[in-house]
Amino acid sequence: MYIAQAFRFHHELWRYIIGVVIIMIAVFIAQIPFLVALTLEGGFDAAMDQSGILKVLDSNLTLFFLLLPFAAGLVAVLFNAKYLHSQPLKTLTTTRKKIDWSRFFFAFMLVAVFTILTTLGYYFFYPEDYQLNFEPTSFLILLGIAVIFIPLQTSFEEYMFRGYLMQGLGVFAKNRWVPLFLTSFIFGGLHYFNPEVGQLGDIIMIHYIGTGFMLGIMTLMDEGLELALGFHAANNLVAALLVTADWTAFQTESIFKDVSAPIASFWDVAIPVFIIYPLFLFIMAKKYGWSNWKNKLFGKIEKPETLKLSEES
Numbered sequence: 001m002y003i004a005q006a007f008r009f010h011h012e013l014w015r016y017i018i019g020v021v022i023i024m025i026a027v028f029i030a031q032i033p034f035l036v037a038l039t040l041e042g043g044f045d046a047a048m049d050q051s052g053i054l055k056v057l058d059s060n061l062t063l064f065f066l067l068l069p070f071a072a073g074l075v076a077v078l079f080n081a082k083y084l085h086s087q088p089l090k091t092l093t094t095t096r097k098k099i100d101w102s103r104f105f106f107a108f109m110l111v112a113v114f115t116i117l118t119t120l121g122y123y124f125f126y127p128e129d130y131q132l133n134f135e136p137t138s139f140l141i142l143l144g145i146a147v148i149f150i151p152l153q154t155s156f157e158e159y160m161f162r163g164y165l166m167q168g169l170g171v172f173a174k175n176r177w178v179p180l181f182l183t184s185f186i187f188g189g190l191h192y193f194n195p196e197v198g199q200l201g202d203i204i205m206i207h208y209i210g211t212g213f214m215l216g217i218m219t220l221m222d223e224g225l226e227l228a229l230g231f232h233a234a235n236n237l238v239a240a241l242l243v244t245a246d247w248t249a250f251q252t253e254s255i256f257k258d259v260s261a262p263i264a265s266f267w268d269v270a271i272p273v274f275i276i277y278p279l280f281l282f283i284m285a286k287k288y289g290w291s292n293w294k295n296k297l298f299g300k301i302e303k304p305e306t307l308k309l310s311e312e313s
Contacts, residue, residue, distance in 0.1 A: 002095050002223040003170035003179065007303045009087040016168040019080035023073055023160065030072035034065035059251045060141045063240075066250065067145070070153035077159045092163050094224030103222070103288075107230030110283065115238045119256070129260035133244065138253035146240050146252070154232035161187045161212070162219040162228050170301050176220055177298045184212030199247040199262040203269055210273035217281060220297055221290045231280070 037057060057065070081087040093099050123130050161183045169179035188209030191197070197204055215228040240250055245258040284290070 001301070002219065003167050003176065003301050004304060005091045005095065006085075006087070006167035006171045008091070010085045011168070011171045013172065015080075015084045016164075019077075019084050019164065019168075022080055022084075023076040026072040026076035027069040030069040033068065037061075037065060059253055060138065060145055063142070063250060063252055064145050064149065067149035067153050070156045071149060074152055074156035074159060077156065077164050080164065092159065092167070092225075094226060096224060100224070100226050103224070103226035104230035104233075106287070107227040107284070108234040110280065111231050111234035112238050115235065116242065119242050123256065126260070129258060130243075130256045131259055132255070133253070133257040134255045135253060139241075139255070142253040143241065146237055150237045150240060151233045154236050155229060157187070158215070158225050158229050158232055162215055163225055166216065166219065174301050175299065176296065176301060180213070180216045180220060180297060184209055184216050187212035187215075194249045195247055196249060196262075200264040203266060204264055206269045206273055210277065214273075214277040214281065217297060218284065221281075221285065221293065222288060223296075227284060 041057065078089065081089065081092050090099060165183050165186070166179040169182055170176065173179060188205055188211070191208040192205065215232060218228045218231065219225055240252045240254065242254055243256045243258050244250070244252045244254040245262070247262045290296075
């Protein structure tokens with residue numbers, strides 16, 4: 001089982017505590033270039049507008065600075081696995097004999113096609129809510145930054161929450177539901193200070209926490225991160241390239257700009273979380289033959305018998 005693999009390596013509590021501290025330090029250090037750039041522009045307060053959106057720096061440069069800490073965080077997670085836990089990348093990623101990239105690309109294409117089609121549908125039916133934002137030079141710079149750094153950002157979040165923390169919490173809780181719930185709420189909670197929450201209201205937290213649950217369920221049912229890695233990468237990458245708005249965390253030189261009023265009703269949030277996300281899970285379950293849902297999501301985590309025997313001997 002995916003979580004139980006952590007038993008095969010150093011999994012003492014103090015190692016995970018130190019590991020989280022190392023990740024926090026790496027993320028903080030990677031924020032320093034951004035803080036320096038803002039200081040040169042007159043300080044953080046001067047760089048923000050009334051809605052809390054950065055307006056001073058070039059949007060592509062800002063995106064680079066915002067994504068840099070995630071890249072540093074990913075390096076820190078992989079550092080922890082190798083040097084704190086003596087754990088290979090493969091076992092932090094999957095239970096399979098090797099990382100299944102076909103799963104990654106299946107999830108990536110599924111989400112990319114869905115996002116592109118729905119965005120074009122919205123543009124067709126509500127053209128007044130969008131304006132063409134395409135500028136070739138700026139878009140090509142965005143494309144270069146996004147293709148490299150957004151997968152690093154999403155990979156950090158997956159390896160951190162659905163990988164490192166899920167395995168770490170699982171070996172101590174000895175079950176699957178505790179790491180599923182905790183990582184989903186922590187993942188969602190860390191988005192609370194995004195500008196989208198200030199603009200759309202706390203109701204958008206249903207989306208963030210629901211996304212955490214969906215990615216966690218995906219990981220536990222498939223016994224690996226490949227699908228979650230592909231899903232998350234496509235979701236963020238395609239969104240960054242297609243649509244931007246004045247009130248989002250990532251201001252990008254995308255193809256379209258959403259100029260509609262930032263309003264989210266309960267149904268705007270509930271339909272993706274309670275209808276579209278289960279549909280994605282249903283498609284993956286059919287393709288990969290998922291079964292035994294109750295045990296895989298709520299069952300106990302036990303140390304493999306081979307490890308028990310070796311310890312007793």
